[in-house]
Amino acid sequence: MIIDGVSEGYSVLLDRDTDVMTSPVHLWSFYGCSSPTEPDLSAGSPSSDSDQSFSNSTSVESFRYQGVRVKNTVKELIMQKRHHEIQAQQYHIEVECPEITRVLQATKRCAENISQIPVKRAATDDTNILSPCSESLFSESEMLDDIGDILSKDRVSIDSVTVRGFNSVPMCTSPEEHIPLQSLYTDVEKHMYSGVHQLQSIQNTFSCSVLVPTLSATTVPPVSFFEWQIQQEEEKLAGLSHTELIARDGDGDTFLHIAVAQGRRALAYVLAKKMATIGMLDLKEHNRQSAFQVSIAANQHLIAQDLLSLGAEVNTLDCWGRSPLHVCAEKGHNNMLQVIQKYMQTSGRHVNMEMVNYDGLTALHVAVLSHNAVVQELSCHMTPSSAHTVALVQRRKHLSDCINTLLLMGASLETKDRKSGRTALHIAAEEANVELLRVFLDQSNYFSVINAKSFNGNTALHMASALQGRQTQADAVHLLLRRGADPSTKNLENEQPAQLVRDGPLGEQVRRILKGRGHSRS
Structure with missing residues (x-):
């Protein structure tokens, strides 16, 4: 300037x-x-x-x-200063393997000689190309062969080579990674070649990527983040004694119960593995819940999967008589049921699908009752766009998925509860739950329960006909009749379904359906 x-x-x-x-x-x-x-x-x-x-x-x-x-101009001053700095470092390459240094320096000297070779100009375009003698100086295959021979002979890894005086260039850690050869000489090229066309020609020569070999003996196998967390927790708990491992607080919770409730998967896995070695994995707290049951209640499906893999017991009850299946059916934790289903398929262990709680209900009965409660609440809710209604619809979907999963796992439609003798079809008919009635009547063995009687002799058609104030009552009765329900069946009071219908416009419509006079809706 x-x-x-x-x-x-x-x-x-x-x-x-x-x-x-x-x-x-x-x-x-x-x-x-x-x-x-x-x-x-x-x-x-x-x-x-x-x-x-x-x-x-x-x-x-x-x-x-x-x-x-x-x-001098500012640009010339800056370039002159950088030139002095580059001259002081660009040729100082230190490597642990002197043979590799020799090969790399020989290739770099070939690049230096390019500036002394005249550049030919093609007659048809303005693109500069190197002469044949210059192309022979850049024999990349020969250089790679030399490096490969040195690596195989000296049994060293390319990861151990350190290059100084250049920009940081990461070495390959797997054979799939490639390093352009021209990146090793970025700083050298900036100051070695004054002609723009010569620099372009050299970059074109090194445009191909070079596959850098790596010895598998020095490659550390990758670990997942979860495995890394386990390693960290194992180091922290290395000095934990068996007495401390099974120690309980005021609520009877061990360290494992607390870790599961907090969702700390890696810590829970390490603690559970230690407790499994001493046979205390199913140790229960004051509500008689094991760590696996706590994971079910907290909806920690990954922790539940880890505990099952370590041998946690599935067929166990808490102080309310609920098995893990009952808790999933009550809360709508379908992902937990899928974990148990996968465990059944992979391990071959038996899960008691017909285990009953203290009310005499199986997990399928509990799921149907929970679904009925949500359907009844939705029918009484007058604001369909509210957040509560959206939450109810979502819960109804989760419970429907739980019922389908329980059926896939082997839950039986013919099982009756211990107090009243109702099947799952009876319970769905009590609420005129058309959605679940369709699910049950689509099963291959539905005909064995369509006219099954409870302890008082009522069939599902009796229960659907005796309802009052249900808008879906007519649809439920019509669906049962279409699938083979007998309208002439009598209960212990010698009553047919038509005799249980309540008075009113809806009751009159139900009587017409029971007498076979048709129904306007399917």
Whole structure:
């Protein structure tokens, strides 16, 4: 950068080696004041008009600063400084294997010789191409063969090679990764080749990617984040004794119960593995819940999967008589049921699907009762767009998925509860739950339960006909009749379904359906 109107004679103010102003004595020109050692302004003045007029000034007081002229431009100064730095480091490559250093330096010397080779210009276009003699200098295959022979002979990994003086270049950690050869010489290329076309030709020569070999003996197998967490927890719990492992708090919870409730999977896995080795994996707290049952209640399906893999017991009851299946059916945890289903398929262990709670209900009965409660609440809710309604619809879907999963796992439709003798079909008919009635009547063995009687002799058709205030009552009765329900069946009170129908417009419609006079809706 040059500012006109400044005499080159004032270059004495600049340091001759660095071309920058270094002496504060010469700063007088920037402030227009006299200097203790004023230079002779007439000496060494150039022949330009502007500079000549400036050199004829006779007084310092009339001097006006007009700028500074430097010998070199800022760009040239920066490039010169970088050139000195590059020269000090670009050829200092230290590697642990001297043979690899020799091969890489031989290839780099070939790149240096390119600047001395004349470049030919094609007659048809302006693209510069290298001569055949220059192409022979870049034998990449020979260089790679040499490196491969050295690696195989010395039994070293390319990961151990460190290169200094260049930009950080990550080495390959797997054979699938590729490193362009030109990236190793990025800084060298920036300052070695002055011609733009020569640099472009060299980059085209090294455009292919090089596959860097890696020895499998020095490659560390990758671990997942969960495995890494397990390693960290094992180091922390290395000194945990058996007495501390089974110690309980005021609620009877062990460290494992607390870790499961908090969802700390890695910690729970390490604790469960230690407890399994001493046979205490199913240790229960004050509600008689094991760690696996706590994971079911907390909906921690990954922790439940880990506990099952370590041997946790599935056929167990808590203080309310609920098995893990009952809890899943009550809360709508279908993902937990899928974990148990997968465990049944892979391990071959038996899961008692017909286990009953203290009310005499199986998990399928509990799921149908929970679904009925949600359907009844939805029928009474008057704001369909509210957040509560959306939550109820979502819960109904989860419970429906649980019922389908229980059927796939082997839950029986013919099982009756211990108190009233109702099947799952009876319970669905009590609420005119058309959705579940369709699910049960689509099963292959539905005909064995369509006319099954409870302890008081009522069939599912009796229960659907005796309802009052259910908008879906007519649909439920019509569906049962279409699938083979007998309207002439009598209960222990010698009553047929038509005799249980309540009065009213809806009751009259149900009577017409029972008498076979048709139904306007399917």
